């Protein structure tokens with residue numbers, strides 16, 4: 155443990171800040187994607203009301219939520235340029251596909267809100283919005299899975315260090331690095347978690363009791379699906395990422411973490427079951443955050459296993475220092491602004 | 507098509523797409539705030555109506571700007587990993603600051619667009635002002651990155667061509683930073699302001715609601731015309747900085763092959779890279795030396811002073827420069843004409859010739875912007891970082907880049923078409939003579955079934 159603390163330096167602090175931003179993105183932007191999933195799956199007699207609730211909940215804040223992703227990317231390429239370069243190279247295909255999802259989701263959402271009011275147009279953009287909301291989290295999970303399983307790092311090792319022709323063939327480097335069962339299962343898990351988060355949030359946002367029940371049922375289903383997918387991922391890790399599987403099962407801290415995540419997940423489901431909406435929201439957010447932070451002990455000290463440790467990938471000290479100053483100064487403006495934004499619209503939701 | 511060419515094309519296309527929305531995102535909030543401020547000052551509801559109408563269009567354009575900007579930040583790694591590996595640590599700083607500018611922009615845009623009924627009048631106006639300011643700030647920060655690519659500073663060169671001893675703050679204040687940021691900001695106000703003015707001028711000519719379009723015209727011109735009038739001056743500053751810091755780029759944009767004293771200014775003409783000469787140009791003796799160095803006898807370096815593999819594609823750069831200057835001249839003239847009309851206290855909305863001119867030059871600001879960026883970016887070739895890193899060494903090793911390029915081209919064509927159709931229908935809505943009552947929903951968000 156003390157060796158762990160001794161190894162903490164500027165690079166690790168910046169990486170932690172990046173993870174905080176990713177955490178914020180997952181809790182806010184992730185739920186926006188989850189909302190899209192429920193738009194796609196809206197059904198029953200209250201189908202339109204469900205869609206309206208989703209669109210109201212996303213409306214004023216999706217662009218702000220989306221910026222968290224930009225912050226993650228910017229911090230990554232400023233502080234860890236070789237990692238950004240490697241990810242961009244090896245994961246070109248899933249990243250591009252994810253971008254298409256991001257573009258279509260964001261634009262379809264505004265096209266639907268501001269476009270022609272006739273049913274056909276509305277339905278068309280609604281469909282695009284919803285489908286893109288499913289594809290994007292799936293790919294995000296796949297990308298994370300490809301990184302943690304060490305596939306990206308291994309594929310990148312096949313690339314010549316300084317340009318020139320690659321010795322490995324296309325599919326080994328650019329396809330096999332992410333197109334495998336474990337990353338895909340992590341994609342499914344991410345999708346289920348985002349849908350779960352969104353449904354739990356919507357139980358709090360819904361003013362109408364019947365609507366709230368709709369989302370309670372949905373949250374329960376998604377929560378169970380997420381659990382199932384995480385067990386699936388564990389099983390697959392055994393086969394596809396033996397190193398990860400070892401870290402998951404053999405290290406005490408990982409075992410402890412899994413236990414805590416499991417308990418919090420059960421708490422979230424129990425709170426939903428007993429209709430304690432706010433508790434459920436808190437537990438769900440905590441569950442998702444813990445899963446994300448669980449990533450750290452699993453691959454510490456690696457940032458891109460087995461190619462770069464956090465330390466090796468870091469930019470020069472001056473860059474990290476300036477970046478941290480910039481982030482601190484920025485947060486001083488950002489955090490009050492964000493609170494103001496959420497307050498403004500939380501009040502209005504209550505009135506409605 | 508080689509992979510390198512595909513990557514360059516995809517980058518150019520993505521940037522060329524994004525910049526349109528970025529400019530609008532810089533200038534529209536300012537115009538909305540001015541309209542709303544007039545409303546608060548005069549109590550005249552027509553100003554409020556105008557602000558709300560503009561807000562609707564801005565919401566759509568801003569969202570497309572945000573997603574296309576996201577694509578760009580990923581593309582830096584998807585297409586140019588070599589560049590990011592090389593320079594990420596030094597150019598990351600302005601990008602991070604830009605990230606925070608985006609944040610404030612997005613947060614207060616949310617308040618502005620959806621908050622008409624949720625916050626007080628002053629708070630609402632202030633939110634708009636913050637959006638306008640952070641839009642301008644984000645433009646300045648990102649242009650600092652580009653300026654560094656043009657005139658890199660703040661580093662030492664180690665063996666193997668790596669950068670060491672970097673100083674990101676010095677990097678932000680590269681020699682090209684000030685003039686590029688100035689020229690870019692003016693471009694955003696000029697292009698957007700004059701385009702919006704042109705649209706409303708056209709509506710007035712077609713007999714649209716005078717009360718509405720008159721006000722719109724006034725505000726759009728307040729923002730667009732001064733910027734358009736100043737742009738040639740700022741362009742002159744730009745050209746002089748380029749002359750001192752990037753002589754090969756200057757030679758390319760002027761089609762200057764020989765190094766000579768008292769170089770002429772060439773208007774039009776077609777540079778021919780094989781014969782190493784520029785033909786059919788109208789030459790103004792001493793013009794170039796005078797403009798670029800303010801001295802008719804100053805020496806101007808020619809393209810032949812560097813080996814052919816260090817010259818940019820001259821014809822493209824020269825042509826793009828001519829297009830920018832032509833557009834800039836036309837816009838500045840119309841802006842001055844407008845100013846003259848206002849000075850003589852004539853009513854703009856009844857000067858049909860001026861209205862016609864305004865609608866004719868409406869798209870030229872955006873054309874000039876695209877052309878200007880082609881000058882800057884293509885004129886820097888074969889370097890991605892001037893003199894330090896070649897574009898060919900920065901590109902991703904991934905093969906088959908034609909596929910993503912085609913894909914993104916189609917995506918952007920589709921998006922562009924939808925946006926244009928939406929804007930046309932939003933403008934059409936404002937055409938009826940009787941302005942419909944202001945909807946109670948925030949910025950026209952449908953209160954579907956609620």
Ligand code: HDD
Pocket residue numbers: 656682685686687689690692693694696697737738739740741742744745746748830831832833834835837870871872874875876877878879880881882883
């Ligand atoms: C409304 C748009 C607009 C207008 C009317 C003009 N420009 Fe421009 N120009 C741009 C928009 C632009 C830009 C925003 O697209 C660029 C690209 C990079 C930059 O900093 O600004 C640019 C670049 C640019 C450059 C290259 C700067 C560099 O590479 O560092 C020069 C030399 C000029 N301009 C000169 C002019 C002149 C002499 C103009 C006279 C009329 C002019 N521009 C009008």
Ligand code: HEM
Pocket residue numbers: 514515517518521522523525586589648649650651652875876879880883884886887889890891897
């Ligand atoms: C201010 C931020 C900008 C940055 C950081 C930036 C960065 C880049 C990079 C990294 C490349 C690829 C390498 C190269 O070809 O040199 C590129 C190419 C290019 N960019 Fe920019 N760019 C910026 C703004 C723009 C804008 C707004 C346009 C608008 C049209 C533009 C047009 C182009 C073109 C045409 C190319 C291709 C040049 C060629 O390969 O011939 N750039 N840019």
Ligand code: HEM
Pocket residue numbers: 217220221224524525527528529530531532567568569570571572573574575576577578579608609611612641642644645648649690694
């Ligand atoms: C390589 C170059 C560029 C990158 C990586 C980039 C990146 C981005 C990103 C990520 C966003 C989305 C922010 C959000 O979610 O709200 C954005 C939006 C924006 N960008 Fe860029 N950008 C580039 C070039 C430019 C240039 C040259 C300008 C100059 C005017 C500019 C001005 C803006 C503005 C004002 C916005 C706000 C959104 C809007 O108004 O549409 N960007 N950009």
